[in-house]
Amino acid sequence: MGEVQTDHLAHERGRAEFDVEAMKIVWAGSKQAFDLSDRMARVVASDPVFRKDNRAMLGRKELFKNTMRKAAHAWKRIIELRLSEEEASRFRAFVDEPAFTDLHWGMFVPAIKGQGTDEQQQKWLPLAYKMQIVGCYAQTELGHGSNVQGLETTATFDPKSDEFVINSPTLTSSKWWPGGLGKASTHAVVYARLIIGNQHHGVHGFIVQLRSLDNHVPLPGITVGDIGMKFGNGAYNTMDNGVLRFDNVRIPRNQMLMRVSQVTREGRFVQSNVPRQLIYGTMVYVRQTIVSDASIALSRAVCVATRYSAVRRQFGAKNGGLETQVIDYKTQQNRLFPLLASAYAFRFVGEWLKWLYTDVTQRLQAKDFSTLPEAHACTAGLKSLTTSFTADGIEECRKLCGGHGYLFSSGLPELFAAYVPSCTYEGDNYILQLQVARILMKTVSQLGSGVQPVGTTAYLGRVEHLMQCQCSVQKAEDWLKPSTIQEAFEARATRMAVACAQKLSTMPNQEEGFAELSADLVEVAIAHCQLIVVSKFIEKLQQDIPGKGVRKQLEVLCNVYALSLLHKHQGDFLATGSITPEQASLANDQLRHLYDQVRPNAVALVDAFNYTDHYLGSVLGRYDGNVYPKLYEEAWKDPLNDSDVPDGYNEYLRPMLKQQLHLARL
Amino acid sequence: MGEVQTDHLAHERGRAEFDVEAMKIVWAGSKQAFDLSDRMARVVASDPVFRKDNRAMLGRKELFKNTMRKAAHAWKRIIELRLSEEEASRFRAFVDEPAFTDLHWGMFVPAIKGQGTDEQQQKWLPLAYKMQIVGCYAQTELGHGSNVQGLETTATFDPKSDEFVINSPTLTSSKWWPGGLGKASTHAVVYARLIIGNQHHGVHGFIVQLRSLDNHVPLPGITVGDIGMKFGNGAYNTMDNGVLRFDNVRIPRNQMLMRVSQVTREGRFVQSNVPRQLIYGTMVYVRQTIVSDASIALSRAVCVATRYSAVRRQFGAKNGGLETQVIDYKTQQNRLFPLLASAYAFRFVGEWLKWLYTDVTQRLQAKDFSTLPEAHACTAGLKSLTTSFTADGIEECRKLCGGHGYLFSSGLPELFAAYVPSCTYEGDNYILQLQVARILMKTVSQLGSGVQPVGTTAYLGRVEHLMQCQCSVQKAEDWLKPSTIQEAFEARATRMAVACAQKLSTMPNQEEGFAELSADLVEVAIAHCQLIVVSKFIEKLQQDIPGKGVRKQLEVLCNVYALSLLHKHQGDFLATGSITPEQASLANDQLRHLYDQVRPNAVALVDAFNYTDHYLGSVLGRYDGNVYPKLYEEAWKDPLNDSDVPDGYNEYLRPMLKQQLHLARL
Structure with missing residues (x-):
């Protein structure tokens, strides 16, 4: 965590109502995974060759030369430390610099x-x-x-x-x-x-x-x-x-x-x-890692924005006292906390995808291809959903940091620029959702014929119930029940899918109809994928979760995730009659109350990601919250500050100020 | 437009159903404004000092030195050409590089x-x-x-x-x-x-x-x-x-x-x-220019994405023929055409804001401060709405260009990075919407007391009608009627405002209640601001619009703008009962039909912005559509390509490949 002198966020950390160390294990997946990750992160962070803060100042050639240096040094260290394959992979991840070695190990x-x-x-x-x-x-x-x-x-x-x-x-x-x-x-x-x-x-x-x-x-x-x-x-x-x-x-x-x-x-x-299906197995693997990376990228941005929102004060001073921490504003919470919840949600769905990959692999070895199309579509959809959301979420976190988020030293511009290609590579996110929609339309069309939907589409087997069920919510707290949330999301996804399938069936040519309705079909696919993420979060909560207060925090985050989605997409829920306008409004009321519960735990919830200051690479997101002196210090490192009077003053600025431009060679 | 050898988009241009030259005048605001702009753009584009394509390769010092050079050269040319203040301002805008002179002229x-x-x-x-x-x-x-x-x-x-x-x-x-x-x-x-x-x-x-x-x-x-x-x-x-x-x-x-x-x-x-109110007059002025700049930034991105979507082909080849132009895909249209429509919408609301500023100034001189709070709030809200939408829209255009949009030479990364600060400066976009909400809550609370709402809030005077009116749409075409659209947007904004005001009134402390409900209040403000943009587009269509087919195109774009917003925010419309789920679905059907009408005119509609290749600064957006040879050419200019074997090979890569890392100094 770097050398902590004064912890400006100590007060925030003192307010946490749960065991942060236990949450770190939950986030990492296991004690073993945590230890490995923690060890690798520290080795990288303490090695001066891996510094990242100078990247903005290097020209392209120097930048690439530096990447080769880091890659060679990383390889040397990996050999010296006799790292296992898994350790080496984590080690490279913490170096946190896109490099040719990624493709060597990851694709070649x-x-x-x-x-x-x-x-x-x-x-x-x-x-x-x-x-x-x-x-x-x-x-x-x-x-x-x-x-x-x-x-x-x-x-x-x-x-x-x-x-x-x-x-x-x-x-x-x-x-x-x-x-x-x-x-x-x-x-x-x-x-x-x-x-x-x-x-x-x-x-x-x-x-x-x-x-x-x-x-x-x-x-x-x-x-x-x-x-x-x-x-x-x-x-x-x-x-x-x-x-x-x-x-x-x-x-x-x-x-x-x-x-x-x-x-x-x-x-x-x-x-x-x-069997040619084997390549689909590989795609399931690659996309699973992309989903897992989405939760990492989003959680980094959220960590920066949360810590800085607790440090930064703006308006609201009373009697000459301190201004209000911006994290106390409801508009800030309403933008930030759903992103925090999403980071956790993506983490858990990523974990589940690891299981899915194992399952698919075992079935493939047994020549059982029955679940493959659904598994393939599901990973495609989750890749699309999580990367699009993460890209937007990083930029939202940058905006949540106000003007200073625009500085390179905030780390967020570079995180965003390095992250956005995920939306395009390994399948454009819109094309992927159309693949999901295709499976959904096929599944719906076969419902009458006795074919049982499998995997994440299994809920469609209860189509009759889901087409006519009514949401039972009568007061805001009713929205805290997982089964209520789950059914609302299932009803919405089912009804949207059925409506699209019906529209499709009236069209003379199925392929042309599919193309014509493709924008609607993407929405159907998104509704389905959101349901998967919500379901997997709810499933996670049914597991044994040790640590004081940890489960409670995850319950709150799960509800924030689901209800913020429900609010954002309330058009879907209302149009399909899955909930009433009154219930939508109650969900929103409940969401506000949930924010109050997140607030005291927010900083601790991002501490649980266990990111070193090196990996985070953000002055605004420093663990110790000592933001302003460091921002000030960083500024002076810019090459423009090498001299008081800038290069070019004599050639360009002086002739202008002295009204001698007509004499100047420009 | 640069030297056009073969026009790869000639076929697209031939399909246009309207007089592009006449549309250029509409976009510019007048023949005079068009001529001035066109002249200035060409002067800048033809001057080699103003080249921009090398910016990514310059280190910070060289970059700033170059900016001083451009600023001095621009000033020299402005003097030599004896440009008027307006001409000089356009000239500087076409240089298209943020510089200290912006603040000198624009703020100091x-x-x-x-x-x-x-x-x-x-x-x-x-x-x-x-x-x-x-x-x-x-x-x-x-x-x-x-x-x-x-x-x-x-x-x-x-x-x-x-x-x-x-x-x-x-x-x-x-x-x-x-x-x-x-x-x-x-x-x-x-x-x-x-x-x-x-x-x-x-x-x-x-x-x-x-x-x-x-x-x-x-x-x-x-x-x-x-x-x-x-x-x-x-x-x-x-x-x-x-x-x-x-x-x-x-x-x-x-x-x-x-x-x-x-x-x-x-x-x-x-x-x-x-009177201290004078400073509000200045803010109205500054924000009006920001809205106008939003339409420019968005239209640049849309111009690039539209042209490249017509050039690029992907999938759908039949019998070994050409693949399908991506602009023919409904998912592409559904993302791109609303952005195109928004660029036009923002242009016209910006034009109206110019009028508003004149009106406010005249009233201030006559010591009439009655419209000032509303005018001030309205410009704040429109600044917020248009800049947030534009920032997201530029990034969406980048994604619409697929992988190549990620290249610096596409122009879109730099446009985005240079544009996003607009969301934060001159008032953070969320804080500004809360100012709008404050005026709206005040207006609603005074409705009973006989105070007539003014300006853009005037519709709230018809609160009784708007609270209970029912949308009359029965078939998709009914959504083409401007009065139907207008009333739906008015009903939605009114009902959301009233619902929030009622919730507020039940709270013991108004200030705390406002803070508690601030996320909802932002949504109310956005609904109000969207209504303004829709209304001003509709008003524009009531003016005399010369040129073959020009009005027809603008009608289509106005409908695309309104109906795409309606779909995106259908939750608001449904929750307030402003429309029914069936009407929402009909609006979406109508939107798809409208895309078919935009399609043949899309390239011509972006040609009407009259941007030079220099100003656009995008290989993907080239007027002649000759994208691939130019992308290939640009690549080789990168300093990394100065040598076949990269600097650092001997120090870092070779020892790794030769298994001699233990001997290397890294």
Whole structure:
């Protein structure tokens, strides 16, 4: 936590009505997970090589050089400390700087593991595990994002030499965006259309070496570079997202990833009996980590905004006394506390997704594909829901810090800029919700035929009840009952889905109808996904939760999460008749009372995230609340303050002030 | 428009069903305004000194040096071209780079004009007009934002020397944020608590020289510098937002701005008979310009997103043909077209605010203060509504561009980062809506007493009708009637206001009740402000609008604006019984049909903004739609691409790849 001299938030911490240490365990998932995380965070925070506060001042080259330095140093430390895979992964996460190693470990290695044959894995994985090669994942192209089938890069089999010839036939076929591709990677898994003779056989992955292992110079036929600056300062500019073109680049046949499909020596295209559904399993895994990252990003922003809202005072001074802490204002609470509750909600749904992934994997191994479509859709929807909400939530936290949130040293601008790509990568958030909607429409259409909905769609099996049930709330406190909340969310999601399905069924062409109603369908999918998050929070509360007052806090947060959503989307609830206007108003009254219960615990609830000042990277979010002296100190570090009189005064400002501009060379 | 070789959007432009040139005039406000704007934009765009595409690559010092260069060059050109004040102001706007001159012209000069005596104006304004001095507006402090009465800087009258002594008694009293203060300004209007003897006389403005006019070195007792990097790259980092501390800085008595209050030679504090309401007039002016700027910022983002949505293709290819333009997807339309409609809506409400300012000014001159509170609240609310919506809208446009929107060269990250402070400065957007709510609650409470509501609150005079009227919509087309829309919005705003007022009246303490209900009150204020924007759009359509098909387009946009708001906030409409669930659903059906009408005109509707490629500053938004070759070209300009092998390879990457990290110095 850094050296704490005076704790300006001690009073706040003293007000907490629960055991913060116990909550830390709940947040981390287990005592073991907490210890591991805590240890790794401290190792990184105490190492000066990993400082982050200078990122805004570094030019692009220096910034990237620094990223390589950190990556190399991290790797050195990981080896020296003999860290396990899990420890190493946490260690890298706490370095908190997007780097080519993310793609090496997160995409290149898994691609080979998932799509390579045993032989290919034996050849390539040891090299990758020792980082004797650095790899990336080259799928998207300048003209092609989400639509993998639209990729233009070609891999043509040459039977004479037993090689594939890789080409970029058009400008729009240039690989574009892959992280780590621009400057660092020696190898890439490249996705290209397989061509044998005149036949196209779809898109497949190929291991291609890009640079010499001796001097890192790009190999013949390879044009590779960085695609330039991205959103923000620091942020993702530490990553060498790259552009890549191929001009008759030849690779041996055995560098096509052949677990699912093969090309034989004779040039025959063969499909293996490995089920293609396996790739969905991988997607479930990747998206589960994205949901888990959403809760981390959101909780960081909320931690900053909560602490600073307790430090900052504005208006309301009585008799020359102190002004009011802004966290005491209801408008501040109404914006901040639902975000705090959401951070916890996303944490728990992320935990559940881990279980889901295990479950799906076990079923896949037993060749049971029955739950896969629903599980796949559910992770897609939750990825979409949590990342969109988190991106907006970080920016809201920045605004909640007033003007100072706009300073780089608040940490929030960089957190936002580094986070927002999550809304686009691994599936655009709107396209993902349409996938969810498709499953929902299918499920609804089969309800009559006796097919039982599974997993998170199971509630649709109670369609008859949910279409006509009436919410029983008569006074504000009635909204505290989990079953009441759950049923209201189920009724809303069911009725919206059924209404859309009915509208669809009146349309002559189902596909066109789906396109026509797609905006409504996205809303249906969101209602479904919100229900999942609410349900999983409620389920969490049914578990054994040790620690004084911990369960009580989580109950309050669960209710804040659900009721703030209900208020925000009350149009859905009212339009479907799931609740009455009076009940909506009572929910809102209850929400205000809940804020009073959150208020004394707010700072302790963000302390429970256990973030070091290094990881948080925010002057406003400092653990000790000593904000203003540090803001003042930070300011003077800007290069503009190197001299009292700025560079350029003599050339530009002085001639203007002295009315001699006509003489100046501008 | 730059050199157009092939117009890749020609087909889109050919589909337009209206006279784009005529729409340009409507957007600009008049033929004269269009010509002026068009001329200035072209002068700036054709001048290489004003290039903007390199901002992301400049370090802070070079960036600021470049800003000074542009400011000096702009001033030189303004003099050479003998531009009028209005022309000069447009010229500076098209330079499109936040600079100290914004504060000089926009805050320093107006402060002296508004608060200085005739004598003070005669002394200081000529110096400022010739830029022999550069001034800024030093109000906010490190610990004090919106609350002017909380400022801590002191100005103590010393009767012996007939001077004020300015001091920064605490760290939190450091002036913090003022633009232009850090490095460029020679003078500032400083707000400080006036102290005479032991008496405090509130906060007043003082003209203080900060730097030597000979060599720009800060004067004795002055500590001044830049507060450091802010959100994003380029963006507001061209501005030298500053920190300032005073240590017994002495200024002559006649440098207190004395139009409203004076200190005499003897140290007597005297209030003049100049009405204090005048400062509200200034606020109406400033906020009117902010609303007008919101329509500009939003329209820029919408222009980029619309053009690129027409260029970009994704999925839906049939028989190997072209993929579908993303602008043809309903989800894209449902996100984009309401933003397009909002840009137009904000433009027209901004136009109306100009009229309102003139009206208020005339009344003030005639000592008629009756409409001032309502006008003041209304501008506050519209500032809040339009800036919040625009900030979110820019980010939504960025997401609508998919992954490429994340590139700096898309222009959208910088537009967003430079725009978001609007939500905080000149009144935090939530605090402003509470001001609106206060007026609304007061108005409602006086309804029984025969006080007629004025201006934008006039509709509350029809409270009896609006509390019980029923929306007459029976089929989707019924929603096209302006009077139907208007009444639905009036009923919703009235009923929400009345419900809140009733709840308030049951509370024992009005002030505490207001605080308790503040989140609801903000919603009431927003409903009221949305009604204003809808009404002013409808009023605009009642004017004479020349040009083939122009009125028709604006009618469609007005309906898109209103019905998309109605859908987004359907909870309000349903909870208040202003419409039924069936009518809400019909509104949504109608909205979808309206999108079909916008679609063929979308590109032409953004062409009507008449933005040059220079001003737009976006590869994705290029007029000619030639996006991909230019994106590719831009990428190679990044400094990281100066060499194939990145700086740092030998120190960091090579030892890692060669397993020699233990030997490396990291």
